[in-house]
Amino acid sequence: MSNGKGYIYAELKVTNPEVFYGEYMEKVTPVLQKWGATFAIAGGEPRVLEGDRVVERVVLVEFESPEKANEFYYSEDYQAVIDYRFRSADTHLYMLNGYSAS
Template structure:
């Protein structure tokens, strides 16, 4: 069975106006084009262990790990990634789901 792919992001938004008005309005249509869906998109995660201070987490689901990787490297996403990198500090991870 095909495993799902995910991109997980931990974000600290440094310029909310630019992040929400520029990046988010542009990335939504790109994600839709690639068939991706938000599994999680929110702030204030509760850290249960460790000393990390994460303000916002996002988990985006794709049909496969390969599709998630292709999305990230696609021209579609590369055209909008600069809006995120200038308005937020982030860590992104490519994850492979478990077999269904």
């Protein structure tokens, strides 16, 4: 068991705003709440300081542990709504382990 937090980090390009904001976000928000997730970063226009990338939107979701983040992603709850994101955004998604000094 890890001592640090768990994170899911996404870089998104919303391709169908009606589905993404009207359906996916509406359906995923209660699922995230059920799993105790909190948004550390949601949206914005990231400013790339190094590298040749265009990133339109970033999201960083925090979970109590990496294990909880992994369980969330593969849960029936999230899998029931993930297709709305697939249909409405091009996404790079990452699972990250937080750092804990203890």
